[in-house]
Amino acid sequence: MRKILVVFIGFGIILNSCKIAEIKKEKTEQDHLIMSVIWYQKSAEMRALYYQGFNLAKLRLGEKVTKMNIETKKAVIVDIDETMLDNSPSEGKCIETGEGFNNENWSQWTSKSIAKALPGAVEFSRFAESMGVDVFYISNRGVLESEVTLRNLQSEKFAFADSDHLLLKENDSSKKGRREMVAKNYEIILLIGDNLGDFTEILDDRSKNYGFDLVDQFEKEFGDKFIILPNPMYGAWEKPIYNFNKNLTESEKYRLRKASIISY
């Protein structure tokens, strides 16, 4: 009887330590992403915001096209990631493994070409096509990702998912040059993105007051020529939080994030 009891207690201890080990493994250095990824994947509010953004984009596109000369070639510029395609499973993988974003885990994700279209995005591209407006995809995915990106856009049934309408990053992460290339042959009537640099290079600058003052200068453009979509998971907005330092450790980043919070 005593032997049985000892074995039973021993088994209980092993079970308990396994459980703790499991919990330890669950806690990773990317846990700060949990709430933003959950919001992106599981809040109906996120879906509603994308519908709102693309509904407004359709409205503005319609208004602008009717005011323009029928002969003018017109274009809309859209970003891809977190604008047309949902890469939140890649962020989910970072939480799971504890590994932060890097080129390797990013291309592991994009090479699968399985990102889902964001709510309203495909319909918007088809609407633009029906109005005689070309859609150009300007993304900071690297040029080596052209094929997998096109495959993904095509499988999700986006309009203009061809190499003539895809401008990926070669060397310059600013999208200015690629926008100018489109502007040579088209009048750009609308820009859609989740990052301020998707609209104008002026808004790339976050060196002063998080970029708030610059956004204020462009106040009237938002909801008119610029349609911005929500991305709480990552973006250029992080740069000033980390003092533009790319070489911080996870614990340094954690401290800076916490220090930037406004409380009372």
Ligand SMILES: [Mg+2]
């Ligand atoms: Mg984006």
